[in-house]
Each structure stands twice: as C-alpha cells, then as structure tokens.
Amino acid sequence: MLIPLFASPLVALLYNKTFKVGLIRNGERFVSGSVKRVELLDSLIVFERRDRGYIGIACIGLDDTLFSEKMRSPEDFFSRALILGRLLSNVKAEVELRIAKVSIDVMELSKKIERELSSLRVLLESQSTDERLLERERGLKRLYEKIRSGEKVGWMKPYIILRASDDSKERVVSALEREAEELARAITITLGVQTRVLKSKELGRMLEAMFATTPPVKISLGGEEELSKALAMPPYERESLDPRGVFLGYRVGTKIPFLYDVVRHGTRHILVIGPTGKGKTTLLATIANRLYVRNQVDVTVIDPKGDTEYMLLKGFSRFRISSSTVINSRKASLAFRVLEGVYGSREKWFESVQNGVYGRERNEGGPMTFEELERALGVKLLYADPPSREFQLNSIVTERYSAIILDNLTDDGRFVAIAILMSLYLEALYRTTPTNRLRRLLVIDEAWRSSEAALYYTRRLVKESRGFGVGLLFSTQTVKDVPEDVIHNFGTIIAFGSADSSYVESIIRIVGYKERGIDKKLQALGVGQAMIKLPDLATLSFIDIDPEVL
Known part of the structure; x- marks a missing residue:
C-alpha cells in the first residue's frame, strides 16, 4: 500500500x-x-x-x-x-x-473584470444613478483598458x-x-x-x-x-496614536484617530464632565466595553440609575441590589452614618436603631440583609424587589467585569449603597499587593458625589488607590460638584461642551489652559464631542466620540 x-x-x-x-x-x-x-x-x-x-x-x-x-x-x-x-x-x-x-495572471484577471462589468451593467439598468456602482464601473474600465494596452499590472501586498x-x-x-x-x-x-x-x-x-x-x-x-x-509629529499626536491605547473616536473635523492609553494613565484617574445629554454615559460605556474586548484590565461599573447597563456588552456580569443583598454589620453602621448626614443629627434615634441592628445579629446570628437594614432604619431604601440572585456586596469586588446596578433603590438607598461599595473597595485595596500597574478600573456615573460619606471615600480612593493598581473613572455634571482637593488628583480631564459661560470658565480653570479662543471651541462642541486634557501635556485635543467600533 x-x-x-x-x-x-x-x-x-x-x-x-x-x-x-x-x-x-x-x-x-x-x-x-x-x-x-x-x-x-x-x-x-x-x-x-x-x-x-x-x-x-x-x-x-x-x-x-x-x-x-x-x-x-x-x-x-x-x-x-x-x-x-x-x-x-x-x-x-x-x-x-x-x-x-504580487504577480497577477493577466488573462485570468481580464476574464474576472469582464464578468464583473457584465454584472454591473445589469444592476445599472435598474439603478442608473447609483454613484457607487458608476464609480466601480469607471474604475474597472480603466483597469481593463490598461491590461488590453499591454501595460504591466501587479498588486501591492x-x-x-x-x-x-x-x-x-x-x-x-x-x-x-x-x-x-x-x-x-x-x-x-x-x-x-x-x-x-x-x-x-x-x-x-x-x-x-x-x-x-x-x-x-x-x-x-x-x-x-x-x-x-x-x-514632524507633535507630542500630543504621538500620545494619542499609541497602539496600546483604546480607540475613543476621531479628532474633530478629521479622520485622525484618537487612542487613549488607559493602562498607562488610568491610575492617575479620569474625570468626565458634561451636562445631561451630551454623551457622558456613552463615553463611560465605550471605555468599559473596549477594555473588556481587549482584556487589558478588570472593570467594575457602578450604575446608579441603570442607564449604563444597556450599553455594556454581554460579557459583563450584572448585579442588582435587592432585599436579599447581604451587608455585614460594619457596613450597616456605615449606612447609619450616611443617613445621619442626610437627615441631620438624631443621635438618640440613630443610636437606638443601631443597637437594635447589632442586637439582632448577636441574638439571631447570620449577616444583615438590605431588607432588614431598611426595616431597622425606618427609611425606604428599595423601590421594588424584582427577582434577583442573592449575592454579598463584598464578593463582587473580585469579579473581572461587572456592573452593579442601583436602579431598584431610592435616592436614600443609592447614598447608602455607593458609600458601602466605595468602602468595600478601600478594604479590598489593602488585601492586595501594592503596584503602579493598572489592574482594575472603577467606573461610577455621577452619584459618587451623592453624600458626605461617598465624598469621604472618594477622597480616600483618589489618594490611596493609585498605589494598588486601581484607577477611577468618575463622571459629573459640573466642576462645582467636585471639591478642589479631589479635582487635583485626576490626571485626565474629559469635558463635553456647553453654551453656559460659567461652566466653560470652570473647565478652562481646572485644565489650566489660557489660549485665546478655547472658550468658543468648548461652546461649539455638539453632542458626542469632547475636549481631552492628558496628564503632563499642555495641549488639548477635541474629538468626536465613536461608540460603534470595538
């Protein structure tokens, strides 16, 4: 054989x-x-x-x-x-x-061109004004004439x-x-x-x-x-054309792409500023999705109102806080402090309820749930409790790609949940090995500034997370929502436009850019257009956000 x-x-x-x-x-x-x-x-x-x-x-x-x-x-x-x-x-x-x-068989190429020209003529009988088909026909005819005249043809690879x-x-x-x-x-x-x-x-x-x-x-x-x-490439263009970066869009009025190196700049934190409807949430989802596709760093998205969830890819695990969400006693204590900041000092009332919560844990055993916390506080934290798998808040910080959705919560509930989640991340930091390399990006849309407790943990996170490889991507509507000491810890500023002169002045102040005419550029930005200030670069970039390409 x-x-x-x-x-x-x-x-x-x-x-x-x-x-x-x-x-x-x-x-x-x-x-x-x-x-x-x-x-x-x-x-x-x-x-x-x-x-x-x-x-x-x-x-x-x-x-x-x-x-x-x-x-x-x-x-x-x-x-x-x-x-x-x-x-x-x-x-x-x-x-x-x-x-x-690449060498080409001229006879075979001629036959292919003849066949395609015949097909195009049939199409053009019913679509005689289709410019795309007409241009294709003109191009093929030019190539066919060159071959018939004996001109050498080849293909470049x-x-x-x-x-x-x-x-x-x-x-x-x-x-x-x-x-x-x-x-x-x-x-x-x-x-x-x-x-x-x-x-x-x-x-x-x-x-x-x-x-x-x-x-x-x-x-x-x-x-x-x-x-x-x-x-002859300026430094800011070299910076925004690094292949390691994630694609955000194109420079306004051009087809020059803008790639942002999240891994390099992420630990210096990113602040997105812009009025409602300009594209902040779309930008947050775009960055999260592209990091997921490239598998570069872990991403956690805290979505207060459920707006971002629908833009995230299916690979993100979704968690909704429900009545069965487990909160340990230390986090219940934090919840009391958050609500005390909201409603004012009611020391005896808070003290008696807090003691009741701790007494329940000591006497009955088992962890506190969100429903039991709500009942003990006497404050409505949950709008509704749709079916949701049970999970512990402190377990989700280890998920590679996750979205924590708070749309079941009242405003009070969000204040509590966001402060608790931020404190959990601080605890998680100290259980990891210090590093300057970005390992996780924590994305929070607006509500991180919702309470004194959340701002307290924001201050700590922006100062302490960098040394543990956690970067922050926060969004807000105006600069005045962000304390000065917090703003100075954000290396990248991404600002959407607005016709409001006081808003524009505040953006110019925090980016430290004094060139004439910058105010008019900011006011002229439309929906989905933004200005970007990168760390250590004095030059500003203006881009059209493109959420479609992954």
Whole structure:
C-alpha cells in the first residue's frame, strides 16, 4: 500500500528539519549575526544567537485597502500613510514596513473584470444613478483598458515586520506577542484595513521568499529622535496614536484617530464632565466595553440609575441590589452614618436603631440583609424587589467585569449603597499587593458625589488607590460638584461642551489652559464631542466620540 507523501511522519520530520535549516540560514541574514538554533512558536520565530541573547520576529499582513481604487487620490493616500507611520512610530519593537509586489495572471484577471462589468451593467439598468456602482464601473474600465494596452499590472501586498531582542527569551516572546496583536488591532480600527498576525510557518516562508528573490521595498524605522523629525509629529499626536491605547473616536473635523492609553494613565484617574445629554454615559460605556474586548484590565461599573447597563456588552456580569443583598454589620453602621448626614443629627434615634441592628445579629446570628437594614432604619431604601440572585456586596469586588446596578433603590438607598461599595473597595485595596500597574478600573456615573460619606471615600480612593493598581473613572455634571482637593488628583480631564459661560470658565480653570479662543471651541462642541486634557501635556485635543467600533 502506498502511503501519501505528506502523511509520512518521516517526511514531515525531514521537511521541518530542512525548513528550520533554511530559517537559520535566512535568519542569519535577517538578524545580521550567527544563529545557534531557531524555535517556531504560534505566531513568532525566535532565533538564539551564538554570542548570547535572543531575537524574535513577528509579522502583520495587511490587505490591499491602502492601494485600492478609493485610496488613489494623493490626499487620501497621504493622510492614511501618515497615520500608519505614526502608529508604527509608537511601537517599542524595531519595525520594518515591506511592500511586496504580487504577480497577477493577466488573462485570468481580464476574464474576472469582464464578468464583473457584465454584472454591473445589469444592476445599472435598474439603478442608473447609483454613484457607487458608476464609480466601480469607471474604475474597472480603466483597469481593463490598461491590461488590453499591454501595460504591466501587479498588486501591492504590505507587511509589517516586528523585531525584538533581549537576553531573556520569555521577555522577547511576551513583548512581541503583545505588540503584534495591539498594532494589528489599532491599524484595523484606525485605517479600516484588515490585518492578521502571520503564523510562524507563513512567516518562515515569507523570510525565505525575501532572500530568494529581489527584495521588496523596505522602509526601516529608526530611533525615536529620527522618527520625530521624519514625521514632524507633535507630542500630543504621538500620545494619542499609541497602539496600546483604546480607540475613543476621531479628532474633530478629521479622520485622525484618537487612542487613549488607559493602562498607562488610568491610575492617575479620569474625570468626565458634561451636562445631561451630551454623551457622558456613552463615553463611560465605550471605555468599559473596549477594555473588556481587549482584556487589558478588570472593570467594575457602578450604575446608579441603570442607564449604563444597556450599553455594556454581554460579557459583563450584572448585579442588582435587592432585599436579599447581604451587608455585614460594619457596613450597616456605615449606612447609619450616611443617613445621619442626610437627615441631620438624631443621635438618640440613630443610636437606638443601631443597637437594635447589632442586637439582632448577636441574638439571631447570620449577616444583615438590605431588607432588614431598611426595616431597622425606618427609611425606604428599595423601590421594588424584582427577582434577583442573592449575592454579598463584598464578593463582587473580585469579579473581572461587572456592573452593579442601583436602579431598584431610592435616592436614600443609592447614598447608602455607593458609600458601602466605595468602602468595600478601600478594604479590598489593602488585601492586595501594592503596584503602579493598572489592574482594575472603577467606573461610577455621577452619584459618587451623592453624600458626605461617598465624598469621604472618594477622597480616600483618589489618594490611596493609585498605589494598588486601581484607577477611577468618575463622571459629573459640573466642576462645582467636585471639591478642589479631589479635582487635583485626576490626571485626565474629559469635558463635553456647553453654551453656559460659567461652566466653560470652570473647565478652562481646572485644565489650566489660557489660549485665546478655547472658550468658543468648548461652546461649539455638539453632542458626542469632547475636549481631552492628558496628564503632563499642555495641549488639548477635541474629538468626536465613536461608540460603534470595538
């Protein structure tokens, strides 16, 4: 019986060995040094040098959108090429952009064009004014005429090669895997170009082809200083085109994308300010959703009125406070202090009820629930109690992606719940290892300022959470709602526009920007448009929020 050649383990072994020998030979030319061995991982090739250290290579393949018909106007091509250059300049690994010309079977291409032109003529009989179809027909006719006249045709295939070196193989692998995935995603979002990270076997064959034929066009990007001069890119644009950032939208009036690096800036906290209806809640949900999709950091959303819940992706666990929600005795004590701040000092009344709560726990055993707290306080905390799974408030702080929804609560109930939740996060901080790397983002829409107790815990969180890797993303309607000492702890300010002059003046004051005309820019911002002040940068950016792209 004949065994198919490709099915033979021996043939496969010989093929792999030959393939690796070729890779070592080509790798030595690519990495400019002697290679001891080569290892093929899922989407990387790692070369071990004879003189110590490792070099890793990854490659991103781009589709032909950059060279398609709609990209042939010089203005559009230059704009997209500039954005691509800026994205590449922010990558920490060494980067090469290689553009290979793909040969085309002219006869086969002619037949395809003829078939598509026939189909278009049929469509145009019923849709003779459809400009998109007409433009497509004109483009195909131009290409067909060039082929018939004997003009050489080819297709351009761009590749981005990433290269990293280090004495540690693990560091090389970790850095390249992350960089390649983040850069591919950023290019897809900002340019509309489909990308994919090549598998190691494909990458090996591509390296082989590079040295077996005439090299394709090669553009090497050098050091940071050289890149800044070549691209003439202001610091604030470099900052907002970092592939590690999450896409927020485009600079107003342009198609230049704005990517915000939450992981880098998150521990310095984010404050979103804007009147009702301008887009604050949409922005909070957009940031939370994109962090979830990218799996970068854990996110907890505290949603006082249930507005944000409907914009969050299904991957977020939902929790609604109900009568069965468990509160331990220390948190019940906090609830008394919150309500005392709301209703004024009624020391004897609060003391007697508080003693009754503690007496119930001591005598009957078991934790306090929200319903029992409500009954003991004599204050309405719950509007209704729809079916809800039982949970403990202190258990939800460990959920990776969660939304805590307080729409079942009265205003009094929200005051209590938010203060309790913020105190729980403070307790959780001290049970974790200190770090400056962002691990979790806590998002609270407006009601964090609802009571003296909540403000007390806000002050503590903005000062203490940074050292434990927890960032805060808070929203508010006006600057006057936020105490000065709290505002100074927010590194990023995102402000929506308003025609109110006192509101505009307060925004200008907290961002410390004195350029003339900034007030008119803020007043002219429409719904879904915002101004962003990044940490340590004096320049302001104005963007159109785009919640659609993930």
